[in-house]
Amino acid sequence: MIATRSRRRWLNAAGFGVAAALMGYALYAQHVQGYEPCPLCVLQRIAMIAVGLVFAAAALHAPRGAGARVYGALGALAALTGAGVAGWHVRLQNLPPSEVPACGPGYDYIMETFGPLQGLSMIFTGSGECANVDWSFLGLSMPAWVFVWFVALAALALAANWPRVSDSRGSSFR
Numbered sequence: 479m480i481a482t483r484s485r486r487r488w489l490n491a492a493g494f495g496v497a498a499a500l501m502g503y504a505l506y507a508q509h510v511q512g513y514e515p516c517p518l519c520v521l522q523r524i525a526m527i528a529v530g531l532v533f534a535a536a537a538l539h540a541p542r543g544a545g546a547r548v549y550g551a552l553g554a555l556a557a558l559t560g561a562g563v564a565g566w567h568v569r570l571q572n573l574p575p576s577e578v579p580a581c582g583p584g585y586d587y588i589m590e591t592f593g594p595l596q597g598l599s600m601i602f603t604g605s606g607e608c609a610n611v612d613w614s615f616l617g618l619s620m621p622a623w624v625f626v627w628f629v630a631l632a633a634l635a636l637a638a639n640w641p642r643v644s645d646s647r648g649s650s651f652r
Contacts, residue, residue, distance in 0.1 A: 483540045483542065484540075486540055486638055486639060487537050487540040488537075489634065489637070490537035490540070490549070491533070491537040492634070493529070493530075493533035493536075493553070493631060494533035494534045494537055496627070496631065496634075497526055497527075497529050497530030497533060497631065498530055500624070501523065501526055504523055504526075507620070513612055513620075516567075516610075518563060518564075518566065518567040518570070518621070519620075519621070522560055522563050522564050522567070522621065525556055525560030525563060525628070526560060526624075526628075528559075528560075529553060529556045529557045529560065529628070529631050529635070532549060532552045532553040532556055532635065533553060535549065536549035536550075536553065536638070536639055542641065546639045546641055547639065547640060547641070549639045550636045550638065550639030550640045553632070553634075553639065554632040554636050557628045557631040557632035557635060558628070558632050561625050561629050564621045564622070564624045564625035564628055565625055567621035567624075568619065568621050568622050568625060571610075571611050571622075
């Protein structure tokens, strides 16, 4: 039992470290390299911060049983929400030029002027700056890499926090 809690604590700490490193790179790309985040990028950052906070809380708390499952579910939910936003962003980036929506205002202006519900609706309708591919690595844009990381972090949240179940023969499985 202690080894399982210690393993869970370390895996959650690793998840927090990955989320923090990804946010650190996003801030570096913005403030040092000069890439201005579009509204969908801002939503992905919010989701990444939420994932990091769930991992941090799970690492500090290291619960057993149902408590661990709650952290696993919350971490996976936050990561899959971020993956959904990143996937939508990748979709916008791959639209034919004739279907790319016109550029719109930034995230802060949208939220202040239109409020959260109408603002989110406007953001997911898309805007031209969200379709730009300003950065790529190994042929994938930044939102595509963020999608990959969100899926990996969702898997880690479940793997780290879903307690093992023993069958009648004593072997364990997930």
